[in-house]
Amino acid sequence: MSFKETMVTAFTENNRISPEYYSKYHVKRGLRNSDGTGVMAGVTNICNVHGYVVDDGEKEPAEGKLIFRGYNINDLIGRAVAEDRFGYEEVVFLLMTGRLPDQRELEDFTVLLSDNRALPGTFFEDMILKAPSRDIMNKMARSTLALYSYDSDPEAKTPEHEIDTAVSLIAKMPVIMICAYEAKKRFFTEESMIMHQLIKGQSTAENILSTLRPDRTFTHDEAKLLDLMLMLHAEHGGGNNSTFACRVLTSSSTDPYSAYAAAIGSLKGARHGGANHKVAEMHAYIKENVSDWEDNAEVSDYLRKILKKEAGDGSGLIYGMGHAVYTLSDPRAVILKKYAGAMAEGTEYEREFRLLESIERLTPIVFEEVKHSSKVMCANIDMYSGLVYRMLGIPEELFTPLFAVSRMAGWCAHRFEEINSGKRIIRPAYKSVSREKKYIPIEKR
Template identity: 40%
Template sequence: MNTLKRIYRENMEANQIDPSLYARYRVKQGLRNENGTGVKVGLTKICDVVGYQMIHGHKHNIDGQLIYRGYSVRDLVKMQSKKPVQGYETVAFLLIFGKLPTDQELALFRQALHDAVNADFIQVEYETSNLLNALQIEILKLYGSDPNPDRDSLEERMSKGISILGSIPLFVFSNYHHKRFDAYPLSDKGLAENILALARQSDAYTIQEARVMDTLLMLHADHGGGNNSTFANVVITSTGTDIYSCMSAAIGSLKGPRHGGAAEKMSGQCEMILELCQNGWDDQMLEEIAYKLLAKELYDKSGLIYGIGHAIYTKSDPRAVLIKEECRKLAYEQGYEEEFEIFSHFEQAAKKAMKRCKGIECCANVDFYSGFAYRMLHIEPSLFTSLFAIARTAGWIAHHLENRQSNRKLIRPANIYVGERKEWNESDDYCISR
């Protein structure tokens, strides 16, 4: 055992890279430039994420914008507020096919999603430690049930993508409840309503609850080609492999706590804040909570305020703004007014603390109000990232199809070797550094 510990320790030392070497060799960690902007790695016509403008080489922060195929998400959400609760299906069609659907096209698309679901091969006897892992298994099993899983035409990949998109909610809730849902999906309901019915195992929900869920799905559907899970999908797509492998890889990326798991952390932080405020609160108290979070004195003692700050958005995250608007309506419908006011005031307190302690301007991100929204919808935190995956599948499929059609080069960036050169001495049978 001591020998193993020594080997593990030596391995840690062998893998340690001097942080100063990244600057010396001008290696952009995280594919981020020195000014915080992202390194350009591709072109897309699917989604634009705007948080700043570059003017004469300088970065100027602006109110955030999220654009799907040329349309502002704010306009898309506003448009859907006057229609049946099928906003996610409309956005998924837009992302995948590049245009807003007519009523007939939307009906055909929804029917295609309905017809693509096949529950016959789902096994719910086994258990995994994480729903995202179960989701990967189920998607790879689709490969096994596909008679021609490696066919490479755009039409074939699109058809397989629709099958994945239609099946993924069933995969999540079959594994979550450890049971089959033979009656899913309800063809006369949109995905948001189906999700609420599957989560609660009943159709007891209000129209505003369905609207909030629909908005969450719409806003999580895509976030450009540079987010980690979409980029992982695009990298693997460039090898020419099957769409099932690409979707599974994207889910593996999303599982990571630095990417898709933040909403769960935000939920726990919400519970802590409400507990501290149960005997009364004011703005000064909320500021003290924010400072203690940054000082690693509260919650998980990570020094982070979950739901605050974003790599691109600085002045505002349009997703957070829109979710907040829907949360306000639901909070007043269901008697969560005080909780909503607490989080609304804590948002301002957290931004003030970040400015004072770290000298940076930041905004609430999508996770800040998503966690509160799921809480009001009575969705368990263990489902948060899986719901994110359900929504983001539309964007993953769209980027997969776009890159497979337009980018035929294998993505293969370079690393700089900074280790030693060594010689093997045959007579002594050991390595000598030089």
């Protein structure tokens, strides 16, 4: 066996823990309780993700609620839509300050973000163009770390520095994303790289569409729908993996760039923000293998095959269904479904939207039949987000990066809270099950 083969074998054999130890020592893998609820690891005043109630020790399903700083996401989006204005900047201000801005503050904050979008000097050429990446999330994380070098005092521990850094990163993330995407096109798919100048005064959603599209044109309704997506993804509590990663690094008293880069790295994972790619892949399997998308029996039959690991990616999972917290409904999916349906009506996407509705409706029925479980499940936001992005002409490789662009606001808010309230390095315990061994001299091995 070669040295490399030995290392590969050891990678698996010497890093596997017997499942019995987790039961024996009452270890809660994934920081999850046996009923699926999360282990209480902190307290936050930023967001409440409500998906169930606990009654006499029993977990009871409930309609989902998403609350930002005390304000229901339905109200935040509802008012922005009713007043025909962009709402993401208002949400960012709310998350960072804990209160809603007045009209003047909102206008000034929107201008502040616009003024902070431009990348430093030759940053694009030196940090992105000279070292392009096949993965845009990778480049966004690396660029976040690289901005440390452009900060005159990156280790400053003052509120002013934290706020300035947060505003700068929230503003620059869309630009870094588009630059990384264009560089990827140029070097890895042999497409033309089109770089547009930034337009002052645009909202975040308008900025993304105007720099992404070759002709820079977009409709007001398209920008408003993307703005809606940014609002829905801006924050989701302290327990989600990327936010927790940000808080863990923050608790060590490291610099903001390191903490935010870690959050991006977490969100990149297929079990977190990258899950939208698995949903898109599954939808492609269904569209290809189900001849009549309106035939409930045929759709159900294919879903049954997916659950039995006879179709799809072989995982047995129906992606886009179920959530770690939400039970009866994911409020983000409910909102997105409404606007996605309205935009799809009368277009080439209407038929596909109806298929997604069928998957959402039929999955619980098929799941109970195959798994013999009456587990309550609902569609999550990923069920409809891919369709919305495609209706906006956004390529799949930008789905997760757009998530990161939006969630930067939530990460910043949680870093602020951890700095002011955490006061201790986060260090959970790990039970060692290794045994001490007598050292063997090298000539006797």
